[in-house]
Amino acid sequence: MDLKDNLDRYCRWWQHGENSVIGDCFDIGNGTHSALSHYLRTGEVEAGGLNALGNGALMRMAPIPIWSNQDIADAIDLAQQSTVTTHRHPQAIALSGYFAELLVRALQGESKTDLLSGHWYQHPDAEIVEVVRGSWQTSTNIRAQGHALYALEAALWAFGTTTSFADCLLAAVNLGEDSDTVGAIAGQIAGAHYGLEAIPDDWIAGLQDSDRFQTLAEKLFNRSI
Numbered sequence: 001m002d003l004k005d006n007l008d009r010y011c012r013w014w015q016h017g018e019n020s021v022i023g024d025c026f027d028i029g030n031g032t033h034s035a036l037s038h039y040l041r042t043g044e045v046e047a048g049g050l051n052a053l054g055n056g057a058l059m060r061m062a063p064i065p066i067w068s069n070q071d072i073a074d075a076i077d078l079a080q081q082s083t084v085t086t087h088r089h090p091q092a093i094a095l096s097g098y099f100a101e102l103l104v105r106a107l108q109g110e111s112k113t114d115l116l117s118g119h120w121y122q123h124p125d126a127e128i129v130e131v132v133r134g135s136w137q138t139s140t141n142i143r144a145q146g147h148a149l150y151a152l153e154a155a156l157w158a159f160g161t162t163t164s165f166a167d168c169l170l171a172a173v174n175l176g177e178d179s180d181t182v183g184a185i186a187g188q189i190a191g192a193h194y195g196l197e198a199i200p201d202d203w204i205a206g207l208q209d210s211d212r213f214q215t216l217a218e219k220l221f222n223r224s225i
Helices: 003-016 030-042 063-067 072-084 090-107 112-117 126-132 148-160 165-173 179-194 201-205 210-221
Strands: none
Touching (some): 003 030, 003 072, 063 090, 072 090, 090 112, 090 126, 112 179, 148 165, 165 179
């Protein structure tokens, strides 16, 4: 992965609105803002703060598992490389590896039960293992927070407690707080599991540049980009 190219593109989005659907950058996270500023000052590509544990790396994950849909190890490696450009906390890096694997497994057709069981995931961080193996099922405090682990828990809750793409997204975005990012995380899981045909037609019709994004996704999946 060309991390410099990644960061240059992020900076053009931030400063010039490149690839923004409204032509301007909006709602950039603190961790990402700090990392991009650091990169522009120093040229260092591992620009993420060592304490950066926001959800910004999770929310942008989908292109990697789409590209590496037949190779879990490759998806994990690329996801973790991508993460350190903006978030270098060890837990953020580990969560990206887990999330990339989850999405590849979903794209490969693994059952929802197996996806949510987390039995396939091993890690020494007990907090992460608790969440990926179902803490959301008994938690009484699901919140859409900017913290990566809690955002992931909320997204898993939205996916695990609903039975359709639309219901999953509605559950996620109605949590309040940082619900747009949790919606992005939940949407990746639901999209990988339920597929394009499960997304309501009117949602696709109302999406800015939807044809372009669908074409890019197909090229990524077929490695023809």
